[in-house]
Amino acid sequence: MSSDGLIVKYKKIQDSIDVSQSDNSHIYQAMFQHLPFGIIYRNRKGDVEYINPAGRNLIGISNKEIQNFDVRRLSIEVLDSNGIRLPERDFPGALTLKEGKPQKDVIIGIRKDHKTIWIKANSEIIVDNTSDQILGVVTSIVDITQERDASVILQAQTKRAQMAVESAQMGIWDWIPEKQEMIWDKKLFQIYGYADEKAVAPADAWEKAVHPDDADRVRNESYDMIKNACNKEIDYRAVWPNGDIRHLRSQARIIKGSHGEVKRVVGVTHDITNAVMAEKKLWELAYIDPLTRCFSRAGLNFRLSRSVARALRKNDTFSVLMIGLRRFKDVNENYGLSVGDKVLIEISRRLQDIVEDCDTVARIAGDEFMLVLESVGSADAIEVFVDKVYSKALAPIQLNQDLTVNLDAAMGVSSFPQDGCDAATLQTHSSLAMHHPKNTETRKFISYCNEMSEEVSRKFSLKYQLMSAVKNEEFQLYYQPIIDLDRHTVIGCEALIRWKDNTSKFISPMEFIPVVEESGLIHELGNWINLTAIKQWELWQHLTPDLKYISVNVSPRQLEHSCFVEDLMAMVSAHSISPENLQLEITEGTFLKESLNADSMLHRLAEYGFRLAIDDFGTGYSSLAYLKRFNVDVIKIDRSFIVDIETDQSDRDIVSAILAMNKKLGFRTLVEGVETQKQDKIIHGLGCESAQGYLYGKPTFADEFAEIYISSKVSS
Ligand code: C2E
Ligand code: CA
Ligand code: CA
Numbered sequence: 001m002s003s004d005g006l007i008v009k010y011k012k013i014q015d016s017i018d019v020s021q022s023d024n025s026h027i028y029q030a031m032f033q034h035l036p037f038g039i040i041y042r043n044r045k046g047d048v049e050y051i052n053p054a055g056r057n058l059i060g061i062s063n064k065e066i067q068n069f070d071v072r073r074l075s076i077e078v079l080d081s082n083g084i085r086l087p088e089r090d091f092p093g094a095l096t097l098k099e100g101k102p103q104k105d106v107i108i109g110i111r112k113d114h115k116t117i118w119i120k121a122n123s124e125i126i127v128d129n130t131s132d133q134i135l136g137v138v139t140s141i142v143d144i145t146q147e148r149d150a151s152v153i154l155q156a157q158t159k160r161a162q163m164a165v166e167s168a169q170m171g172i173w174d175w176i177p178e179k180q181e182m183i184w185d186k187k188l189f190q191i192y193g194y195a196d197e198k199a200v201a202p203a204d205a206w207e208k209a210v211h212p213d214d215a216d217r218v219r220n221e222s223y224d225m226i227k228n229a230c231n232k233e234i235d236y237r238a239v240w241p242n243g244d245i246r247h248l249r250s251q252a253r254i255i256k257g258s259h260g261e262v263k264r265v266v267g268v269t270h271d272i273t274n275a276v277m278a279e280k281k282l283w284e285l286a287y288i289d290p291l292t293r294c295f296s297r298a299g300l301n302f303r304l305s306r307s308v309a310r311a312l313r314k315n316d317t318f319s320v321l322m323i324g325l326r327r328f329k330d331v332n333e334n335y336g337l338s339v340g341d342k343v344l345i346e347i348s349r350r351l352q353d354i355v356e357d358c359d360t361v362a363r364i365a366g367d368e369f370m371l372v373l374e375s376v377g378s379a380d381a382i383e384v385f386v387d388k389v390y391s392k393a394l395a396p397i398q399l400n401q402d403l404t405v406n407l408d409a410a411m412g413v414s415s416f417p418q419d420g421c422d423a424a425t426l427q428t429h430s431s432l433a434m435h436h437p438k439n440t441e442t443r444k445f446i447s448y449c450n451e452m453s454e455e456v457s458r459k460f461s462l463k464y465q466l467m468s469a470v471k472n473e474e475f476q477l478y479y480q481p482i483i484d485l486d487r488h489t490v491i492g493c494e495a496l497i498r499w500k501d502n503t504s505k506f507i508s509p510m511e512f513i514p515v516v517e518e519s520g521l522i523h524e525l526g527n528w529i530n531l532t533a534i535k536q537w538e539l540w541q542h543l544t545p546d547l548k549y550i551s552v553n554v555s556p557r558q559l560e561h562s563c564f565v566e567d568l569m570a571m572v573s574a575h576s577i578s579p580e581n582l583q584l585e586i587t588e589g590t591f592l593k594e595s596l597n598a599d600s601m602l603h604r605l606a607e608y609g610f611r612l613a614i615d616d617f618g619t620g621y622s623s624l625a626y627l628k629r630f631n632v633d634v635i636k637i638d639r640s641f642i643v644d645i646e647t648d649q650s651d652r653d654i655v656s657a658i659l660a661m662n663k664k665l666g667f668r669t670l671v672e673g674v675e676t677q678k679q680d681k682i683i684h685g686l687g688c689e690s691a692q693g694y695l696y697g698k699p700t701f702a703d704e705f706a707e708i709y710i711s712s713k714v715s716s
Contacts, residue, residue: 038119038141042093044134058119058143060112079109079116093139096123100134107148108141118148173202175265177226182206191248191271193240211237211245229254229262235272247276289363291341292348300362300370304423307360307372311416317377319415320370321445322430323351323389326408328367335403343397343405350393354385370427379447382413386445410434411445419448432456462515465502470521470528475499477532478699481709482551482670482692485684490544490709492583494551494692495533496699497525517557526558527567534575534582536702541581543710549611551583556590565604579609585636586612588620599629606631613670618658627665634690635662639673642693646678656686663687 032039038055042048048069056063061074072088080086088094092103103123109116123139171188175181182202192209194200200208210218214236225232233251240246252267287299295303304320311318325347332340344363351361351369360372376385389411397405412434420426429448433439439446469475475497482492497509516522529552537550558564572579584605606612613634614627618641637658645651655671662669671683674693683691697709 037143040093040139040141041136042097042139043136044097046094046097048093049136055141058117058141059110075112077111079111081107081109083109083116091139092121092123093137096125096137096139097134100125103139107144117143117145120144170268170270173267173269175267177262177265188269191246191269192238193242193244193246209238209240211239213237225252225254225265226262229256229260246271247273292345292363294348294352294369295360295362297362297364300360300364300372300427301423303360303362304372304426307374308416308421308423308426310374312421317416319373319376319382319385319413320426320430321373321376321382321385321389322412322427322434323369323371324410324434325367326410328407331405331407335405339399339403339405342399343407346397347393347407350395351389354388354392370430377415382415382445382447386411386413390444410439412436412439412448413445414448429453459515462501462507462512463519466499466512466516467519467521469499470516470525473528475525475528476701477529477536478701479536479550479705480692480699481697481705482690483696484546485680485689485691489546490696491546491690492549492551493547493705493709494553494585494699495529495536496553497529498699498701513555517555522555522557523561523564526555526564527571529553530568530582531571534571534577537577537581538575540706540710541577543706547710549581549583551585551611551613553585553615554590556587559586559590559601565601565608568605568610569608580611583611583613583634585615587615588617588626602630616672618654624661627667632667634668634670636670636672636692637688639693642671642673642675642679642683645682646676652682652686655683655688659687 032050032052035052035054038058039050039052040048040055041050048066051059051061051066051069056066059074060076065074078086078088078091080090086108089098092106092108096103102125103121106121106123107118108121109118119141121139121141123137125137126135127133128135171191172185173188174183180203184202184205188202189196189200189205192205194205218234218236221232221234224230231251231253233249235247235249238246238248248269249272250267250269252265254262255264255266257263287296287302288294289296289299307318310316328340328343331343344367348361348363348369351371355361355371355373356375358374362370362372364370373385376382389409394407394409397407399405412430412432414420414426414429414433416426419429429452432452433446433448436446436452476499477495478498479493479495481490482494483489484491497513499507499509499512501507513522516525533550533552540547540550572582586602602612611633612631613636614632615636616638617635619638635658637655641651641655643651645655659669661667668690669688670690670692671688672692674680674683674691674695676695679693680691680695700708
């Protein structure tokens with residue numbers, strides 16, 4: 001059908017709606033041609049007779065394809081609003097024709113080349129006014145692709161937002177301050193613990209819900225929000241009508257009026273209880289000791305840093321008290337770990353009891369506690385508190401009818417700010433004070449002083465110098481003569497170690513030997529001493545028949561090394577020395593060290609024929625029972641009994657008693673530290689056979705020793 005034909009029909013349409021009676025066919029023709037929307041005309045049989053250019057464009061067919069128009073032959077697919085293929089009989093025009101009623105705003109998709117455009121179709125029957133006969137149906141189509149896409153996106157977004165609100169357990173509210181009107185959504189009632197949203201008015205519910213402890217803060221923040229017209233996020237606790245406590249977070253957005261005034265406040269509130277609980281759990285894991293519920297080491301750091309910040313702000317003082325339980329290991333070993341745990345729990349409980357709420361009790365190691373005492377600053381206050389620890393926390397712990405545990409503790413104190421201005425320093429200094437050698441059982445506590453740090457840093461420096469000194473054998477042995485008092489001959493010598501630090505200053509072996517012991521190098525150094533002395537003996541042994549032995553000092557730590565005897569035997573066999581020419585000086589304490597396995601070690605040494613001497617006799621343990629168990633050759637009476645022997649009768653009595661005992665038990669006696677002729681005379685008179693001391697000769701290096709004490713016999 002040509003457009004002229006349609007014009008005839010359209011004229012009829014116009015006639016039917018009585019818009020114009022005049023013949024304006026050219027106008028209609030132009031109209032159809034230029035209409036911005038599509039027009040499709042079907043005749044009463046349903047055949048498409050005309051589609052205007054905009055319609056063809058929309059559907060995507062050419063002018064030619066309109067001839068014998070058949071949708072099935074076209075390369076397009078027609079879809080309903082849900083994207084499902086639409087049969088031709090259900091096209092709006094076809095439906096209008098079939099049902100005799102118009103189709104309004106029907107959404108249809110036209111898919112061509114994998115692209116879909118969406119159109120809105122309206123179709124209307126055209127009736128001949130005069131005959132009332134149906135002429136056909138005209139369908140208008142408009143492209144709504146853009147609008148539809150936008151609305152689909154909007155719908156999806158709305159749905160997603162809805163889902164997010166639901167799944168985030170969020171409640172929405174709207175507050176109009178001017179009217180004091182509050183509107184809640186349904187979810188918000190649930191968040192505040194109401195099953196039925198009609199049970200209570202939102203304003204009342206809100207008033208009732210906020211936890212009394214948080215109420216002032218929340219009120220102030222809300223006031224601030226309105227006053228400054230600023231958005232806010234407030235966390236607080238809510239008390240549910242059934243008494244449950246929940247953690248909530250409200251985020252509020254201000255909506256301002258034209259003059260900048262707050263017109264409304266809209267917001268969301270969500271329940272963050274689970275997150276708060278999880279956070280609390282994590283915090284506990286990091287900061288709380290699970291056994292005692294005290295703070296852990298990390299917890300202590302956190303609390304101590306806070307105390308430092310507070311004290312700095314307020315120009316205040318506070319103290320850090322370290323408590324180390326003594327012999328707690330024995331409790332574990334004797335009664336088992338579960339008893340040990342109970343003791344720790346009880347002590348922690350008692351410590352918590354004697355501190356103030358703001359103080360901190362932390363367990364920082366198995367048997368060590370550190371307390372931050374906010375209100376304890378002065379020396380007097382520390383003393384009072386330490387007394388409390390002794391009388392209350394360390395009182396005997398009765399675990400059951402048969403078991404009472406008594407504990408003692410060493411304590412060290414450092415105070416802010418004089419002993420440290422940061423958490424780490426205060427901890428180090430209280431620990432230094434607690435571990436200080438002066439902190440013996442008789443003393444109750446030790447306060448930190450600067451010298452302790454100096455001691456420690458000196459010890460550190462010594463330690464590192466000694467490590468390289470041991471590696472590079474930077475030591476020297478000096479030798480001090482041992483005299484036979486009857487014959488006035490040199491019968492032996494004691495090897496005494498000498499070492500110069502990096503300033504070329506001699507450091508006393510009394511100072512550096514303990515450091516070498518602590519750093520675990522004493523076995524290595526001990527072997528060097530033994531070997532050097534043995535080699536020296538090799539050189540000297542034939543020079544004078546008077547020289548019977550060379551004496552070396554053996555640290556108890558050397559005997560802890562399982563290879564001590566083997567190493568010594570290997571040295572002896574590799575050099576021309578027999579064990580009776582080597583004297584090992586061992587202090588009394590060594591015999592009593594249970595962990596040492598000294599018994600078997602000393603027996604083996606005696607069996608091999610080494611001379612054993614007990615050094616510093618009289619200064620150590622009071623029990624003499626050990627003397628019977630070992631094959632001791634010589635008892636060296638400590639110098640402290642000789643210093644005042646000229647004037648002090650009791651010293652003379654002690655020395656003569658030791659001599660009597662030695663005689664009885666078959667030990668030889670040597671007196672150390674003889675400095676004067678008078679002392680020499682006294683000890684000789686008491687019956688002592690040998691001696692050592694500055695009177696006879698100071699320790700000196702090998703060549704000089706040989707020159708002075710041996711060369712008179714044979715030149716070296
Ligand atoms: P000690 O084993 O009791 O050694 C005797 C100390 O007294 C030596 O001090 C010696 O020089 C000193 N002395 C000797 N006669 C007199 C005297 O008449 N008057 C005074 N005032 N002192 C006298 P030294 O060499 O400083 O050694 C001190 C301590 O260091 C030794 O005491 C010993 O315990 C330890 N020591 C020294 N050398 C070694 C060693 O090679 N190995 C081990 N493990 N310890 C050693
Ligand atoms: Ca000695
Ligand atoms: Ca000695």
